[in-house]
Amino acid sequence: MDESTPLVRTRRLTHIYVQKQPLSNRQFTVKALDAVELSIREGTQLGLVGESGSGKSTLGLCLALLQRPTAGEIWFDGKEVSRSHGAELRQLRSQIQFVFQETFSALNPRLCAEEIVTEPMLIQGKSSPAARRDRAVTLMHEVGLAADSLRRRPHEFSGGQRQRLAIARALVMRPQFVVLDEAFTGLDLSVQAQIVVLLNSLQAAHKLTYLFITHDLNLAAAICNRIAILHRGCIVEQGSPADLFNRSQHPQTRALVDAIPGRNTILHTSLG
Amino acid sequence: MFYFARRLLHSILVLVGVSVLSFLFLDLAPGEFFSDMRLNPQISPETIAELRSQYGLDKPLFIRYGVWVRSVAKGEWGYSFAYNLPVAQLIWARAGNTLELTVSAAILAWLIAIPAGMRAAEKHGGTVDRFAAAASTTLLAIPDLVITLGLLVFAVRTRWLPVGGMASLDAASFECMERLKDTATHFVLPVVALVLATIPVFFRHVRAAMVEALASTSVLAARAHGISRNRILFHYALRTAANPLISLFGLSIATLLSDSLLVEIVMGWPGLGPMLLEAILSRDLYVVIGAVMLSTVFLVAGNLIADVLLYWSDPRIRHATT
Amino acid sequence: MGLLPPVAGVTDGAILFKGQDLLPLPEQEMAHIRGSQISLVFQDTSGALHPVRRVGAQLMDVMVSHNNEGSRDLAIRAFREVGLADSERIYSAYPHQLSGGQKQRVSIAQALACGPELLVADEPTSSLDTTVQSEILALLKGLQKKRNLSLVFITHDPAVLADVADRIAVFYAGELVEIGTTNDVLGTPFHPFTRALLACMPRMGSQDGSARHLNPIPGSAPGAMETPLGCPFAPRCAERMDVCNSRPPAPVQPSAGRSVRCFKYGG
Numbered sequence: 130m131d132e133s134t135p136l137v138r139t140r141r142l143t144h145i146y147v148q149k150q151p152l153s154n155r156q157f158t159v160k161a162l163d164a165v166e167l168s169i170r171e172g173t174q175l176g177l178v179g180e181s182g183s184g185k186s187t188l189g190l191c192l193a194l195l196q197r198p199t200a201g202e203i204w205f206d207g208k209e210v211s212r213s214h215g216a217e218l219r220q221l222r223s224q225i226q227f228v229f230q231e232t233f234s235a236l237n238p239r240l241c242a243e244e245i246v247t248e249p250m251l252i253q254g255k256s257s258p259a260a261r262r263d264r265a266v267t268l269m270h271e272v273g274l275a276a277d278s279l280r281r282r283p284h285e286f287s288g289g290q291r292q293r294l295a296i297a298r299a300l301v302m303r304p305q306f307v308v309l310d311e312a313f314t315g316l317d318l319s320v321q322a323q324i325v326v327l328l329n330s331l332q333a334a335h336k337l338t339y340l341f342i343t344h345d346l347n348l349a350a351a352i353c354n355r356i357a358i359l360h361r362g363c364i365v366e367q368g369s370p371a372d373l374f375n376r377s378q379h380p381q382t383r384a385l386v387d388a389i390p391g392r393n394t395i396l397h398t399s400l401g
Numbered sequence: 402m403f404y405f406a407r408r409l410l411h412s413i414l415v416l417v418g419v420s421v422l423s424f425l426f427l428d429l430a431p432g433e434f435f436s437d438m439r440l441n442p443q444i445s446p447e448t449i450a451e452l453r454s455q456y457g458l459d460k461p462l463f464i465r466y467g468v469w470v471r472s473v474a475k476g477e478w479g480y481s482f483a484y485n486l487p488v489a490q491l492i493w494a495r496a497g498n499t500l501e502l503t504v505s506a507a508i509l510a511w512l513i514a515i516p517a518g519m520r521a522a523e524k525h526g527g528t529v530d531r532f533a534a535a536a537s538t539t540l541l542a543i544p545d546l547v548i549t550l551g552l553l554v555f556a557v558r559t560r561w562l563p564v565g566g567m568a569s570l571d572a573a574s575f576e577c578m579e580r581l582k583d584t585a586t587h588f589v590l591p592v593v594a595l596v597l598a599t600i601p602v603f604f605r606h607v608r609a610a611m612v613e614a615l616a617s618t619s620v621l622a623a624r625a626h627g628i629s630r631n632r633i634l635f636h637y638a639l640r641t642a643a644n645p646l647i648s649l650f651g652l653s654i655a656t657l658l659s660d661s662l663l664v665e666i667v668m669g670w671p672g673l674g675p676m677l678l679e680a681i682l683s684r685d686l687y688v689v690i691g692a693v694m695l696s697t698v699f700l701v702a703g704n705l706i707a708d709v710l711l712y713w714s715d716p717r718i719r720h721a722t723t
Numbered sequence: 724m725g726l727l728p729p730v731a732g733v734t735d736g737a738i739l740f741k742g743q744d745l746l747p748l749p750e751q752e753m754a755h756i757r758g759s760q761i762s763l764v765f766q767d768t769s770g771a772l773h774p775v776r777r778v779g780a781q782l783m784d785v786m787v788s789h790n791n792e793g794s795r796d797l798a799i800r801a802f803r804e805v806g807l808a809d810s811e812r813i814y815s816a817y818p819h820q821l822s823g824g825q826k827q828r829v830s831i832a833q834a835l836a837c838g839p840e841l842l843v844a845d846e847p848t849s850s851l852d853t854t855v856q857s858e859i860l861a862l863l864k865g866l867q868k869k870r871n872l873s874l875v876f877i878t879h880d881p882a883v884l885a886d887v888a889d890r891i892a893v894f895y896a897g898e899l900v901e902i903g904t905t906n907d908v909l910g911t912p913f914h915p916f917t918r919a920l921l922a923c924m925p926r927m928g929s930q931d932g933s934a935r936h937l938n939p940i941p942g943s944a945p946g947a948m949e950t951p952l953g954c955p956f957a958p959r960c961a962e963r964m965d966v967c968n969s970r971p972p973a974p975v976q977p978s979a980g981r982s983v984r985c986f987k988y989g990g
Contacts, residue, residue, distance in 0.1 A: 180852045181823070287943065315849075317879050322923035322939035344852045347882075351925030351937070388857035391882030618770030623781075625726060625765070626833050627758025629788045636784065640775050715775055716817045 134207065135168035136338050137192060137306055142166075142201035142211075144187050161187040162198065163362040171305070174332070174339035176349030178385065179359035185342045186310055188359065192340060193227040193308045194218065205306070223253060223302035230311035232291035236283040236298075242269070243279040246297045253302065268297040271334075273327060289320035293327065300331065308340045313348060325352055346385045350374065358382050408708060412701040419697045423690050424466050433458060434482045434684045456482060458686075469690070479687030483680070488691040491676065496658065496695060498567065499665065499672030501588075503657045506595035511653070514600055518607025519634060525612055533608075537601035549594045549667045556590055563587050565669035587670075594664045599653075606649050610642035617641060643714055651707020655700040724763055724843070725753040740841070759789045762834035766846035768826040772818040778829050779814035785836045805832045806862050824855035828862065835866065842867075843875045848883065860886055881921060885909055893917050896945050896955035899974075903981035913983045915960045916940075954986070962987065 144162040161184040169175045179185040190196035192203060194210065203211040210221055229235035236245050246268055247261040266276050272293040283291055292312060299307055309328075313321045329352075331337060343349050349356050350370035357367045360381045366373065377383050386392075435449050435458070453459050457468060469479060478488040521530040540548070556564045563569065567587050568580075614620065615638050623633050658673055665674035673692055680688035712718050725745070727733070737744040740761065745753070757763075765771040773781060779798050786793035795814065802810035805828040818826055827847060834842060844863065848856035864887055867874050876887050884891050884905060891908040893901040893916065901914040912918045922938040942959045945951055953968040954960070960967065966986050974982050975989040 180854055289943070318881075318920055318923045319940045320943070321925075322937045325925070325937055326939050346853065348925045384854055388854040389882070390853075390857060390860065390880070391885035618765065618767050619773040621726065622763075622765055622771035622830065622833075623773070623784070624754070625724060625757055625763035626785045627754055627756070627788055627837070628784050629754070632784055632788060636776065637773050640773065643775075717774060717819055720817070720820065 135204075136171040136206060137167070137169040137340070138204040139165055139167045139192070140202040140204070142188070142191060142198050142203065144184075144191060144196070144198045144200075146187075160362055162191070162201075164201070165359075165362070165364055167357060167364065169306075169338055169340060171338050172332070172336055173355065174341060174353045176353035176356040177340060177342045177359055178344065178346045178349050178356055180344055180385075182361075183359045184362040185344075185359050189227065189308045189310045189340065189342045192306075193225050194221055195227060219253065223249070224304050225306045226299035226302070226304040226308070228292075228295050228299050228307065228309045228312050230314055232288065232295055233283065235295055236291060238283050241280045241282055242274075242286075242294055245283070245294060246301055249298065249302050264301060265297075268301060271300070271331065272297045273323075287320075289316055289324065292316065292320075292324055296324075296328070296331070300335070303335070304337070306338045306340070308342065310342045311344070312341070313343065313345075321348075328352075346373075347389045358385065405709075408705060412705060415701055416694065416697055420470075420690065420694060421466070423693050424462065424469075427684065427686060427689060428462050430684070432684060434686065436684075456480070469687070478691045481680070481685055481688045483683055483685045483688070488687045491688060492673070492691050492695060495671065495673045495676050498670065499658055499661055499674065502591050502595060502665070502670060502672060503661050505588075506592050506599065506661070507653050507657065509592065510596045510600045510603055511650070513596075514603035514607050518604050519611055519639065521604075521608045522611030522615060522638075523634065525608070530608075533604060537604050540597055541601045545594075545598045545663050546667065548597050549664050552590050552594050553668065562589055565590075565667075567669075567671050591661070591664050591668045591670050594668065595661055598664070599660065603649065603653075607642070607646060610645050611638055614638040614641035644711065647710045647714065648707050651703045651710070653703070654706055655703025657703070658696040658699045724757055724761055725750070726757075726763075755789070758785055758834070758839065759837040760839050761841045761843065762839040764827070764830050764834050764842065764844045764847045766849050768823045768830065768850055769818065771830050772826055774818055776817070777814070778816050778818060778821070782829070782833050782836060785833050789837045791837060801832045801836055802829070805829075805835075805866070806858070807832075822855075823851050824859060827851065827855075827859055831859075831862070831866070835870070835872075838870070839872075841873045841875065843877070845877045846879070847876075849878070849880075856883070863887065881909060882924060893920075896951075898955060898971075898984065899982075900956070900984045901982070907978075907981055913977060913981065913988065914956075914985050915962045915987075916956045919959075919961070954984070 142162055142165040143160070146159040146161055148157040148159065165188060167175070167188075177185050177188060187196065191198045191211070194203075194213065198211055201211070202209050205221065205225065210217075213221055237248075240248070243262065243265045246265045247256075250256045250261050250264065265279060269276050269279060274290060274293050274297070278286070278290075283294070286294065295312075313324060316324065328339065332339060339353075341349060341353055346356070346358075350373070354369060355367065356370055356373055358365050358373070358379065358381060360379075366377065366379045366382045368376075373382055374386055377386065434456075435453060438444050438449055438452075439446075450459070457465055460468075472479060476489075478492070480486070481488055481491055484491060517529075517533055521533045524530060553564055556562045563586055565587075567584065569583050569587075619641070620633055620637050623637050628637075661670075661672060662674035662677070664670065665672040666678055669675070673695075677689065677692045679685070680692070725748070733746055736746075738746055740756075745756070748756075772778065779795065779802075782798045782801060783793035783795075786797065799810045799814055802813050807813050807825060807828050813821065813825065813829070818829075821829070831847075847863070848859050851859065860883065863874065863876075866872060874887075876884065878884060881891075888905050890903065891901075891905050892899055893908065893914060895916050901908060901912070901917050903913075908917060909921065912921060919938070919940045923940065925937065940959050945955055945958075951957070951971075953966075953970055954972050957963050957967040964986060972984045972986050974984050976982050977988045
């Protein structure tokens with residue numbers, strides 16, 4: 130693939146939610162995404178920052194092909210994929226993965242760790258139980274979980290460990306592109322740092338491309354080299370963290386920067 | 402309001418469906434009202450044929466159904482073969498007796514179950530809770546029939562209460578007060594039987610819902626704000642527990658006519674139960690259909706009432722947009 | 724506050740509030756203290772409010788329970804004080820009609836309704852967006868000054884404390900490992916855990932976004948059931964010494980107003 134072509138690109142991506150009130154025939158329309166234009170180069174990570182209701186989760190779901198957008202195009206690896214279905218979609222699923230925020234509900238509580246991690250292999254077919262177990266062991270090792278915890282169920286893991294499990298599952302089909310939706314919310318600082326370091330090493334090892342969705346601009350600035358600010362379904366500003374912090378054009382960006390706690394205190398110098 | 406219009410339409414469809422199925426099943430059952438009569442050599446086949454055509458039994462099923470629907474639309478629910486009376490008249494009288502029983506039992510059961518459940522939940526694991534749990538398990542495990550028979554045995558042995566029936570044999574000769582007292586004493590055992598049969602389920606649901614409500618974050622927050630225990634119990638915990646209980650209450654209403662079947666038959670209470678049984682056994686067609694339809698109306702009404710109550714009590718359902 | 728679940732209990736020590744030990748107090752007296760002298764704001768903004776009752780009524784509940792006059796006007800004024808501009812509408816609203824920030828403001832109004840002297844805020848902004856978080860922090864600071872409140876702010880994010888706190892107490896595995904003024908603890912942390920924790924804070928650093936500055940603490944905190952022999956942080960401590968595994972360190976005062984539990988400073 131040509132170096133300058135981004136791995137993931139959207140063109141005028143729009144999504145409208147239609148909600149029907151059950152007690153009447155009225156309908157609400159909510160424009161979650163409005164002609165969004167994004168591009169992410171291979172091997173890089175884009176931070177998508179926005180408040181609740183800005184549409185960032187919707188964008189993540191669309192990019193991970195978990196939601197078909199109302200209008201617009203999504204280009205992955207040179208092909209337009211927003212309308213794929215069937216075998217083509219199944220193939221894409223192994224290349225684009227999604228890590229959810231709420232680990233407790235994202236992992237099937239009835240399955241043990243090994244089953245959770247290798248479930249995608251099972252669904253895609255063409256793998257033997259031995260091959261699946263080997264892959265599970267390899268992945269557990271890579272994400273820093275003990276191989277002997279393969280038979281444990283999600284509730285027996287801590288929050289940080291569950292997140293590692295979710296990441297392991299995301300990696301099992303060797304994807305190129307991983308979308309992480311608020312993957313760090315609810316984690317302690319030290320656990321958060323561990324996960325960040327883990328994701329960095331995985332990216333280097335597997336040439337992954339990440340989309341980090343978060344409401345925490347500070348965190349995004351620390352782990353991404355490009356950030357896009359989403360406000361009410363529109364991308365209002367994009368750039369490097371330094372650009373956004375020091376030379377921001379948009380009031381929404383300024384508001385997000387100012388809201389970062391500890392900026393005007395003793396921690397200021399270290400927060401940059 | 403479209404929501405309720407749709408529910409009403411659903412309910413009507415249910416009623417129609419039940420009526421069709423009832424006709425069908427009764428027709429499929431072997432024999433008919435006049436089968437026994439055929440065995441009697443003294444009644445000639447012509448008489449039977451004439452009776453049959455008088456009652457329209459010689460017509461095919463769907464014509465009979467059509468005729469029935471038409472007369473229902475006019476307010477006439479058919480005739481009883483056995484009693485030779487209009488079905489409506491028969492059913493109203495009996496249904497009234499049944500309702501006396503079931504409504505009283507339901508009120509009593511809820512009046513006991515709610516405070517008991519709340520108390521058990523508040524101090525769950527304590528003596529009241531454990532005793533009540535044991536009692537409800539026992540009651541649930543014992544078949545209703547055994548409970549009812551047990552009560553009858555109790556009546557026979559102690560002679561404190563009359564053994565079955567709704568009135569003493571010479572009740573007609575009693576004056577007003579005496580008749581009232583007579584009915585009341587006959588009333589006690591069937592009501593007790595019904596209450597004992599239904600209370601365990603109510604109690605358990607109240608307790609479970611309250612335990613869950615009391616463990617919720619909002620109750621913890623209310624305690625943290627220093628809100629008084631009574632306020633928390635009634636305005637916070639009970640309000641949260643109300644949703645599943647309202648559904649259960651709807652079920653109570655729905656089964657008002659059908660719950661007491663067993664008790665009525667065993668204790669000889671002249672309600673819908675014994676009449677329905679008799680009518681089924683003798684294939685008294687229109688009585689059966691009438692009674693079943695009335696029960697279904699209650700069923701459907703009970704569910705509808707539960708829905709209305711839920712809608713009114715829970716703003717989240719009212720404001721739901723998804 | 725005497726709100727521990729039945730499985731937990733305080734086994735030792737005392738909690739002194741205005742000179743009085745709270746632990747032996749019966750439930751009835753504690754219930755009276757809660758809300759009127761010590762109040763609590765929770766992390767769970769949605770769960771803390773009852774879903775089926777109007778928010779105004781819930782505020783009035785608090786007032787009425789402490790035998791204060793509860794009137795609609797008072798409630799509306801309380802809502803306005805916590806920054807809810809549309810206070811008339813909010814009074815009749817249900818919790819699910821409010822945003823996370825609004826719900827937290829309501830909880831704060833409830834907590835302050837009877838004029839407590841101590842407010843405990845347990846991760847009050849952790850579930851909120853950053854912009855809303857900064858608003859709530861500003862609100863708490865303002866209210867604290869205005870009412871001369873004592874505020875205990877519990878959080879896992881030191882950056883938040885930098886804005887809000889005068890003094891910081893650092894806890895690890897159920898023990899107070901360091902305490903001092905904000906500037907001291909954040910500027911020159913003494914305890915290795917504090918230092919390591921601060922090193923985990925994300926900062927806008929390297930341009931390639933690899934977050935090279937992040938130095939996570941290896942391993943994880945001991946579980947509630949584990950009772951380590953020595954210092955609980957020893958297994959993960961980069962500056963561990965032999966003595967650290969033998970017995971738990973006692974608190975020492977390396978400088979005025981600061982206390983640390985670490986063998987590096989004595990103990």
